[in-house]
Each structure stands twice: as structure tokens, then as C-alpha cells.
Amino acid sequence: MTTGKGSPFLEILALALNEDYRFPILEVFAFLYVLGTFAFASFSSATSTNVTSEYVAYTVTSSLLGALVFIFMILVFKNVAYGLGSDIEKGIIQTYFSYPLKRRSILSAKLLSALGVSLALFLGVQISSLYILAPDIVAPYFGTVLLTYAASLSYPLLIAGLILLVALILKRGGLALVLGIVFYFALGIIQNLVMSISLATNSALGLQIMSLFSPNLALNLYYQFSGYPPGSGPWIPSFTDALIYIGASYAIVLSAFLLGYFYFSRRMNL
């Protein structure tokens, strides 16, 4: 006789993984990541003579991210909206609530599956590919590479946090996904408008506000204009500024997820 020794948390995580990454979802996304990584990698900056090595590491990493961040977002948004939102909508979460786990553990298992695995797969493929494609650029500037990923991924993670909140409050997975996509494009449009206005008025405020949500903007401005004299543009952030904006953006992302945890554990009636 086999006695069940499973941890309830791990069993729920296994169930979530099973539902989120049913064959061939994981395989298709892994393939797209690998294909996209090799297809989009651009080394043009590496041949340029007038740039710093950090800037090269930043641009090479950014070139790999490009369209693949969008693919990553599709997977994450689908997992959060459908993996969690639909479980609430359909009532599967009620079934989970009959198991000996705290609500926060159930949400952690669902998010670990929805976000953690997607992130691990994405970063695993990307960083391995970078090491294969450009070991001389990546190895000495690994900190810059990680910082680029951190700056680029906070915006999609913020949208994922908003999708989580909408899914929990409205209890509708499909609607949460639609609203998440609307948020994503709306913020993108707003960011472009703010940049145009900032350039036209030579004002830094708009760029600084947008960098709170999308800190890649601050990092990009830092690497692009770090050698330029002050006053060359509306805002030339220092490296410390870029780090502060990345930290602040993750504080906002964290707040969205903590709000989700609080609502799920303390307030959510089913």
C-alpha cells in the first residue's frame, strides 16, 4: 500500500503546472524562445567603436528581448488570466479551498506555475543563448545583462499583477486578459505621448514618471547618453537613478501582487 506523503502545496503546484502547460504549450513556447533568440540577436553595436562595453552588453541583451518579451507576456497573461481567473470563474478554486492549505499557499502555487516557470524558461533560454552567441560580451558584464532583464520585465510583470487583481475582483479570466491587453497598449501609447511631450518641452518629469512603470526607459537613456554633457536632452539619468527607478518599479509590481494576496486571503468571497 502506498501512503500519500505529498505536500499539499506541491500537489496543488503540480496540478497548476499540469493545467497551465498542457502539451504542447511548454514545448511550443520553448521553441519560439529559442527560434526568436537566434533570429533577433543583433550585434551591430558590438562593431561600433564609439560605445562602452556595458552599452554593448545592454544593446545585445535588448535586441534579444525585443519581440520575445511579447511572446513571454502572452504565456504569462494566459496563465494568470486563465490559470487562476478561470479556476475562480469555474469554481475549481472552491475545490482547492477544501484542501488543508492556506489561501495564500494556493495563490502562491498558482503564481509559481503561471509566472515562475514561464520566467525560468524565458530567462534560461535567453541567458544560455547569450552565452553561446556572445560569451565575450556576456561573461564580463553579466550584471548589466541581468539589469537589462530586470528593467525590461518589470512592465510585463506589472501588467500581470493588474490582470491578477482584475481576475480576483471580477472573477472573470477572459475579461481580465482583455483588460490586461488594453492596459498594456494604453500604457505603451501613453509612454510614447509622454516622450514626445518631454522632448518637445525639454521636461524630464514625464520621462521620470514613465520610468516608474517602465524603468527600461531610464536604463536606456542612461546607456545612450551617459557620455553626453548635461543638458544634451530632457533627462540624462545617472546609473544610480536607473537603479532607483528599477527598484521603484519592482516596488509597484510587488504592491500589485501583495494587494492580490491580501484580497485573495482576506476578502475574496466565493
Added chain:
Amino acid sequence: MRMAMALIFAEDLSKSYGRVRAVDGLSLTLNEGSVTGLIGPNGAGKTTTIKMVLGLLRPDKGCVEVFGQDPWDNPRIRPLVGVVYEEAFFPSHQGTLDYLEKVCRIFGMPESRAAEVLRLVDLQDASDRSIRALSAGMLQRFAIAHALVHHPQLVVADEMTTNLDPQARSSLLEIILQLRNDERVAFLLSSHILPELSRVCDSVAIINQGKVWASGKLVELYEKFAAGTVRVSTDKPEELAAEIARLPYVKKVESDIRGVSVRVEQESEEKFYEDALRLAKKVGARIQGIETGAASLEELYRVAVGGNRGSEVS
């Protein structure tokens, strides 16, 4: 007064959805080994009450305890409670046996228990099917197996027999009685199908408009509410009902295809037998039987709710 061994203790529970007050000052106690039926019309507040008992909804007012603890987000009481929801939902791509084995592991039970409960609900032939391939009735039986897999001391079920065919219903009622008698498992069952509840329940709580209108042991409720209720089985129910309605001490008459249900003043019950026989002879009806007291839980329910009074027996 609060019972020391109460598995469920709810006092003055209230819950509103916007302006609609679903549960309004409801109190309920369920003791060890008891099978209690929660009966009431649609929208009476049964499901809301069950959800508050299971910690899925927070009451706006009042308190609820399950095994002496607050059920909201409380994993300690989960191994003691089995749950069957009105609509059963499980991760649909899982296999039935596989999923129950996972549930066994979650509760620290032997995995062999999964096959055991599938046999109990006669689903052993579907053990290799995925959950989404189950019919509505099979899914309901699967939900019952899921509720029993960890040997709970209390089973809370909302419309458990919905979607079940008569044979499956009958065998489920046998399972309930067996678990109650052999393992002292307590049940809180909400159902619209009152004859079924009357087969297994020793107590009922009749709720309407979010309030308990009457509750207590079934025998005591019959005594309280069914006194003066007489059922006359006859081949001409409509003709006989028309005559009976003219009797001055008759409060209410209802006829159906098999007979007439009459509510009379309690002191006139003896006189009614004579009058019924006389009136049957008058209209040429054949009396097949006269039964005193509420003949069914349904009649008890009608009397209790129709009587418009809130009452607690015991």
C-alpha cells in the same frame, strides 16, 4: 444554548448581496453523528449558509464555527470536513483515479483509498477516464467520492443528489446511512428533494427568506407542525376535496391525483374521520386510507413555511 460537541455552530448569521439580504439572523447547530437537512425554496439562503459554514463567504454579521474554529482560511479543519458543491468542478484534464490519488496525497491518505471511494460510488469502471469525459451524473458521483476520500467526520453537501438517477440516489442515501451508523459521520445536506431527506435526516432546519423558520428533530417537528394534518387516499380526490372544504373546522384542503391533504383544528381530528367517511359515501368515492400526522417531509415543510412562524424545537 451552545452545545459542547457541536460540529457546526452558527449564530445570528447575516449576509447580503447588495440590497438583497440572502441570510438574515440564521442560527444553526449540528452535532456529532447527526444528519441534518437544510430545506427551503430557491433563494431561501441555503447555499449562502453552506458557503459561510465552509469559509467561502464571510458573514456580514454573526458568527460561525466548525469544530469550534472559524472556518475562514482555516486549513486545520479541512481534513475533518468533506464538501460536495451543487455544481462540481475539478481540473478537467485530470484522470479520475489520478486526481483522487493526488487528493489522497494532499490529505496524507493511502493512495489505495482513491480506488476504494470510486468503488463506493460505482465509478470503478471510469477510473481511467479524464474528469471532463464524465457525464453530469458521474461527475456528481465523483464529487461525492472526492468528499469522502479523506474519511471526514462531517460532510457538507449542497444539492448532492442533483443529476443523479434514481438508482444512484438510492445507493447514495444508503451510503449516508451506513457512514452515519458505522463511522458516526455527520451530514449537513441541503436538498429540494424532500422525500430523500426524510429517509436519512434525523433533524431538519427549514429556512425561508434567510431565516430558520423551524428546526429540530424530525419527530418533534412532526408533532409540532403536523398535528391536525390528515391525508385521505381516494379515487375521487377532487370531488371529495370540494365537500371537505365546506366543513367548518377545516383550515386547508389540497387535492392531488392520489388523495386529499387536509389540515383541521387539532381537537376536530376524531370528528373529521367520521365526516370524511360520510362525505366519501355522498360523492361515491372509495376511501383507500386515512393517515394522520404529516405524511411526508414535504407536507411538514409546507405547514411550517405556510404557517408563517419562526420556531425552534428542542
